[in-house]
Amino acid sequence: xxxxxxxxxxxxxxxxxxxKGSECWWAETGVDGTYLRLDKTLYPEITWESxxxxxELVVSKG
Numbered sequence: 001x002x003x004x005x006x007x008x009x010x011x012x013x014x015x016x017x018x019x020k021g022s023e024c025w026w027a028e029t030g031v032d033g034t035y036l037r038l039d040k041t042l043y044p045e046i047t048w049e050s051x052x053x054x055x056e057l058v059v060s061k062g
Contacts, residue, residue: 002052003043011038011046018052025052 002014006024013036018025027034046053 001055001057003038003046003055004052005040005043005046005048005050007048009040009048011040011042012036013038013055014052 002017003011004014004018004020004025005011008023010024012018012025014025014027015034016028018027018035020026043053
C-alpha cells in the first residue's frame with residue numbers, strides 16, 4: 001500500500017503504487033476501490049512534491 005497527496009492537499013491510501021498526473025495521483029487500474037481518501041491532516045510530511053510513501057496496515061487487538 002502507498003500514501004500520496006494530491007496537489008489540492010487531499011491524502012489517499014492506494015493498494016498499488018500510483019502514477020502522478022498533472023493534479024493528482026492515479027491508481028493504475030483506474031477502478032474505484034483501489035484507493036481510499038484519508039483525513040488530510042494526517043502525515044503532513046507527505047506533500048504533492050513527495051514520492052508515494054509505502055505503508056502497511058496493522059490491526060491491533062485492544
